Amino acid sequence: MAPAGKKVLIADDEADILEIISYNLQLHGYDVITAKDGDQALIKAKEQKPDLIILDIMMPKKNGIEVCKILRGQPEYQKTLIIFLTALNDELSHVKGLEYGADDFISKPISPKLMVSKVQSLLRRTHVQESSTSIEIGDLRIVPEEYMVYFQGQPVPLAKKEFELLNFLASKPGRVFLRSEILNTIWGSEVIVGDRTIDVHVRKIRQKLGIDCITTVKGVGYKFEI
Amino acid sequence: MAPAGKKVLIADDEADILEIISYNLQLHGYDVITAKDGDQALIKAKEQKPDLIILDIMMPKKNGIEVCKILRGQPEYQKTLIIFLTALNDELSHVKGLEYGADDFISKPISPKLMVSKVQSLLRRTHVQESSTSIEIGDLRIVPEEYMVYFQGQPVPLAKKEFELLNFLASKPGRVFLRSEILNTIWGSEVIVGDRTIDVHVRKIRQKLGIDCITTVKGVGYKFEI
DNA sequence: ACCATTCATTACCAAATTGTTAACTCACCC
DNA sequence: GGGTGAGTTAACAATTTGGTAATGAATGGT
Incomplete structure (x- = not known):
């Protein structure tokens, strides 16, 4: 409750x-x-x-x-x-x-x-x-109000954490987010999760979207990019 | 404001x-x-x-x-x-x-x-x-004045709370409403109700309508969608 | 070419969340 | 009073999810 x-x-x-x-x-x-x-x-x-x-x-x-x-x-x-x-x-x-x-x-x-x-x-x-604004980049449309992502008009169901992660990365396309920034924002500073957790979620997003819009920056973090 | x-x-x-x-x-x-x-x-x-x-x-x-x-x-x-x-x-x-x-x-x-x-x-x-004077989406017609819902022209009797919930969700199709928003709007801030209450009402609506127009967004809330 | 890091991938498990059913309370009506 | 229906709760089942471990691939430096 x-x-x-x-x-x-x-x-x-x-x-x-x-x-x-x-x-x-x-x-x-x-x-x-x-x-x-x-x-x-x-x-x-x-x-x-x-x-x-x-x-x-x-x-x-x-x-x-x-x-x-x-x-x-x-x-x-x-x-x-x-x-x-x-x-x-x-x-x-x-x-x-x-x-x-x-x-x-x-x-x-x-x-x-x-x-x-x-x-x-x-x-x-x-x-x-909070009234958050939807993001639209290329074929991709991220609508926080609906918790939904559209790729070429087709809705792509993402789980909660996946959506939050994608939404966060896409909030500043091209910018690299450190793993620590991602953890603090999506998971919060109090929660302790392993290192591979972000990777796995990134993978799930890539898989579900079918396109590789999240780029790995080795040793640093991830960035959103079409 | x-x-x-x-x-x-x-x-x-x-x-x-x-x-x-x-x-x-x-x-x-x-x-x-x-x-x-x-x-x-x-x-x-x-x-x-x-x-x-x-x-x-x-x-x-x-x-x-x-x-x-x-x-x-x-x-x-x-x-x-x-x-x-x-x-x-x-x-x-x-x-x-x-x-x-x-x-x-x-x-x-x-x-x-x-x-x-x-x-x-x-x-x-x-x-x-006020703004939701009769909503019509697909085969569904929601008429607040009559407290009545029509599916493919056929009236579907819903109870008060069920109707209010459906009407509220359908007021912005696609948008996810948090459980807390739903509680505040339909139940008011002074009432204490358990966590399963919303679920049960959603279930009753789905059951009576026969179609699944209410989508669950796990960990977030519910949204209306045809 | 070799090694050490770092990340990708997969499968799996535990926890969180929701669905479902039945029972209970409370008005209200006959 | 007994019956009815709405609204709620409780208990349990089903589902989804988030997280981790294990393994393999890629990267970068030497």
């Missing part, structure tokens, strides 16, 4: 709240990390780089708003989603939270259902498809 | 809330009208015919639910989108709101981000429906 492996960090000093939230989020397939005070929250955020952070306003060491303020000050956390846990009718926290870019609020006492649905809808929103 | 010139009416007795919401919506290109009680909301709604109305439940003169009830009683407001502002966990208001056809709820304290995104997604949704 849910876009697999999304990490959620929860910071609260009350153990039972931590447990309730963890349990419910894990039930829905999220990767949950917990912290019991502000300092720990900051450390774990740095370590794990969660996609979403739930911060209790009232915490020892550093309160939720301070944590949020510190995180938002760093560029890598600009896009991280942050939800505050507030006491009911705590207008002041509400206002301060907004200043530092909270994405949502949840009031205690917590309804697990509401909680999960807020987490889900926030994480889902980031997934809206 | 937003579909130009969409009018939003906001009714709330708290001046600062009115201001926060107005400001954020105007920032996103919406035309904002405000009202500070129920009676004023009704008057301004009649004058300006907004596309979307945000109603606080607790207001002087007439409360949000009464306003909604009156509006929904008049044919010209059947399609107007209505969002309620509720106190958190106010289940009763939720239930009553639903009875009178609320399109969404927002709990106080308000997160401007969430607010804007809900307004956007609601207005976007109707935009899709």
